[in-house]
Amino acid sequence: MLRAETLKLTTIPATKIAVLIAALGLVATQLTSTVLFPYLVNSEGTDPEVAGELPVVDMTKASEQLAALNPLGGSGSIGIVLIAVILLGILAGISDFRFGGMVGTALAQPRRERTVLAKTGATALIGAATGLILAALAVIALLLALILDGTALSATLPEILETLGRGVLAITFLSLIGLAAGLLLRNQLTAVLVMLAVLVLEPILLGIIQLATGTLPIWAQLMPNTLAHALISAPNALTGAAALGALTALTALLLTGAALTLKRRSL
Numbered sequence: 001m002l003r004a005e006t007l008k009l010t011t012i013p014a015t016k017i018a019v020l021i022a023a024l025g026l027v028a029t030q031l032t033s034t035v036l037f038p039y040l041v042n043s044e045g046t047d048p049e050v051a052g053e054l055p056v057v058d059m060t061k062a063s064e065q066l067a068a069l070n071p072l073g074g075s076g077s078i079g080i081v082l083i084a085v086i087l088l089g090i091l092a093g094i095s096d097f098r099f100g101g102m103v104g105t106a107l108a109q110p111r112r113e114r115t116v117l118a119k120t121g122a123t124a125l126i127g128a129a130t131g132l133i134l135a136a137l138a139v140i141a142l143l144l145a146l147i148l149d150g151t152a153l154s155a156t157l158p159e160i161l162e163t164l165g166r167g168v169l170a171i172t173f174l175s176l177i178g179l180a181a182g183l184l185l186r187n188q189l190t191a192v193l194v195m196l197a198v199l200v201l202e203p204i205l206l207g208i209i210q211l212a213t214g215t216l217p218i219w220a221q222l223m224p225n226t227l228a229h230a231l232i233s234a235p236n237a238l239t240g241a242a243a244l245g246a247l248t249a250l251t252a253l254l255l256t257g258a259a260l261t262l263k264r265r266s267l
Contacts (some may be wrong), residue, residue: 001114001115001118002118002121002122004118005118005119005121005122005123006121006122006125006126008095008122009092009095009122009123009126010126012091012095014091014095015088015091015092015126018084018085018087018088018091019084019088019130019133021080021084022080022081022084022085022088022130022134023133023134023137024080025073025079025080025081025084026071026072026073026080026081026134026137026138026141027137027141028080029073029079029080029081030068030073030137030138030141030142030145031141031144031145033068034059034068034141034142034145035144035145035148035149038059038149059145059146059149059151060151060152060154061154062154062155062156062159065142065146065153065154065155066155066159066160066163066233067233068138068141068142068145069135069138069139069142069155069160069163069164069167070138070163070167070229070232070233071131071134071135071137071138071164071167071168071170071171071232072085072167072170072171072228072229072232081134082174082199082225082228083196083199085127085130085171085174085175085178086174086175086177086178086181086195086199086224087178087192087195088123088126088127088130088175088178089123089127089174089175089176089177089178089179089180089181089182090178090179090181090182090188090191090192090195091178091182091188092119092122092123092126092175092178092179092182093119093123093178093179093180093181093182093183093184093191093258094182094183094185094186094187094188094191113259113263115262116183116255116258116259116262119179119183120176120179120255123175123176123178123179124172124175124176126175127171127172127173127174127175127176128168128171128172130171130175131167131168131169131170131171131172132168134167134171135164135167135168138164138167139160139164163232166231166232166234166240167232169231169244170228170229170231170232170247171228173227173228173231173247173248173251174224174228176251176254176255177224177250177251177254178195179255179258180251180254180255180257180258181194181195181254183255183258183259183261183262184254184257184258184261198223198224199224199225202223202224202225202226203225206221206223206226222246222250224247224250227243227246227247227250228247230243231243231244231247
């Protein structure tokens with residue numbers, strides 16, 4: 001079943017389009033932040049007031065170079081890459097419902113929890129492959145920015161590999177969260193709108209809570225976008241392990257709910 005589910009995802013055009021959009025979004029985001037913004041800030045022709053409003057990126061610092069390797073786009077905000085990865089998972093979850101393939105799948109494998117496991121494995125493989133593609137593009141964008149800026153690479157190889165590995169893991173988990181949403185909601189438009197609402201409302205809710213209380217409670221930080229960025233940019237091993245554990249638990253909870261829902265629903 002894993003092979004069949006993987007074959008489905010690799011042959012439908014929607015998967016390829018989602019990966020392409022994620023790749024183009026990452027390249028545009030990274031080049032804008034690492035090449036265009038520094039150029040505008042340092043350019044003599046830029047209005048000083050405009051230059052003062054632009055984010056200052058010092059590409060000589062190892063921390064900035066590692067931040068540029070974030071395959072989700074380098075910031076905690078909602079970006080094209082994040083949306084495309086979530087949509088990739090949603091499409092994996094609703095494709096059988098949309099085209100009627102779930103009935104045939106259920107006849108071939110009556111135990112629906114196995115169907116969810118197969119879809120989870122296939123989506124994880126595609127998500128990891130997408131993460132590797134985005135990681136490679138992030139490295140290329142960083143090297144291009146360093147060459148254009150005439151700056152040497154100051155981040156060490158272990159730091160680079162660790163950041164890229166965390167990024168691949170984050171993207172894999174986000175695609176699985178999208179899969180769970182697709183299986184739970186079944187309808188493509190509903191699943192997309194619900195996940196977009198969750199992603200858009202997340203930073204707004206966090207901002208309101210922080211403004212009202214002066215701090216963020218633990219439960220407020222257990223949201224997909226926040227956890228994914230915390231995993232990638234974790235300042236130490238303990239923080240990274242905590243983010244990974246929380247993201248794993250959230251993904252497992254959603255997929256378990258999707259399996260139980262699929263088991264009880266009529267097709």
